[in-house]
Amino acid sequence: xxxxxxxxxxxxxxxxxxxxxxxxxxxxxxxxxxxxxxxxxxxxxxxxxxxxxxxxxxxxxxxxxxxxxxxxxxxxxxxxxxxxxxxxxxxxxxxxxxxxxxxxxxxxxxxxxxxxxxxxxxxx
Numbered sequence: 871x872x873x874x875x876x877x878x879x880x881x882x883x884x885x886x887x888x889x890x891x892x893x894x895x896x897x898x899x900x901x902x903x904x905x906x907x908x909x910x911x912x913x914x915x916x917x918x919x920x921x922x923x924x925x926x927x928x929x930x931x932x933x934x935x936x937x938x939x940x941x942x943x944x945x946x947x948x949x950x951x952x953x954x955x956x957x958x959x960x961x962x963x964x965x966x967x968x969x970x971x972x973x974x975x976x977x978x979x980x981x982x983x984x985x986x987x988x989x990x991x992x993x994x
Contacts, residue, residue, distance in 0.1 A: 871896065871983070872894050872895070872896050872898070872899070872902065872968045872982075872983040873894065873895040873896065873983070874892055874893070874894050874895075874966050874967070874968060874983060874984065874985035874986075875892065875893050875895075875985055875986070876890060876891070876892045876964065876965065876966050876985045876986065876987060876988040877890070877891050877892075877893075877988060878890040878891050878988060879964060879988030879989045879990045880989075880990065880991070881991045881993065882956055882990075882991070882992055882993070883956075883992070883993050883994075884956060884957055884958055884992055884993065884994050885955060885956065886956050886992070887952070887953060887954045887955075887956065888953045888956060888990060889950055889951065889952045889953070890906070890950065890951040890953070890964055890966075890988060890990070891948055891949075891950055892904070892906075892948065892949045892950075892951075892966030892985055893946070893947055893948045894947045894948070894949075894968065895947070896947070899944060899947040899968075900923055900924075900944040901923055901970075901972060902923060902968040902969060902970065902972070902983075903920060903921065903922055903923055903968070903969045903970075903971045903972050903973055903974030903975060903980075904920065904921050904940075904942060904949040904966060904967070904968055904969070904974065905917060905918075905919065905920035905921070905966065905967045905968075905969065905974065905975065905976065905981060906918040906919045906920070906940060906949075906951045906964060906965070906966055906967075907964070907965045907966075907967060907978060908960075908962035908963065908964045908965070908990075909962055909963050909965070909987075910961065910962045910963075915965065915978060916931070916978075917931055917976040917977070917978060918930070918931060918934055918938065918951070918964070919931070919934065919938055919939075919940040919951060919976075920940065920974040920975055920976050921940045921941070921942055921949065921974050922972060922973045922974040923944075923972040923973075923974075925941060925942045925944075927973060927974060928940050928974075929974060929975070929976050931976065933959075934953075934960075937953065937954050937955045937956075938951060938952065938953050938954070939951070939952040939954075940952075949966055951964070951966075953990070956990075956992045957992060958992050958993065958994045959992075960990060960992050961990060961991050961992050962989075962990060963987040963988065963989050963990075964987060964988050964989075964990050965984055965985055965986075965987045966984075966985045967981035967982075967983060967984045967985070968981065968982060968983040969981045969982055970982055
């Protein structure tokens with residue numbers, strides 16, 4: 871079992887930056903691939919970025935490439951999502967998730983554990 875808690879969301883203006891954090895409870899955090907997803911009301915949850923257990927492999931969806939960066943600190947049981955040049959269309963609830971696929975994955979169905987989410991709102 872992995873329990874995940876996100877933090878760092880908030881209200882920002884277009885062009886601003888924000889860093890989300892997701893801290894995991896449990897001693898096996900480093901054995902999981904991790905991902906960030908987002909969801910707006912009425913739409914399916916979509917992938918944003920993913921990272922392998924070691925942090926050596928990362929994945930991004932096209933809409934955030936060059937703006938967002940995923941990273942992890944296994945000593946702190948934490949995964950981060952640095953979001954730069956934010957746009958109003960980035961507004962969503964952001965979720966982190968853990969997968970037993972150590973290489974990480976963007977596919978939502980690959981994930982076994984989910985956090986409760988943190989709201990990010992970008993005003994124009």
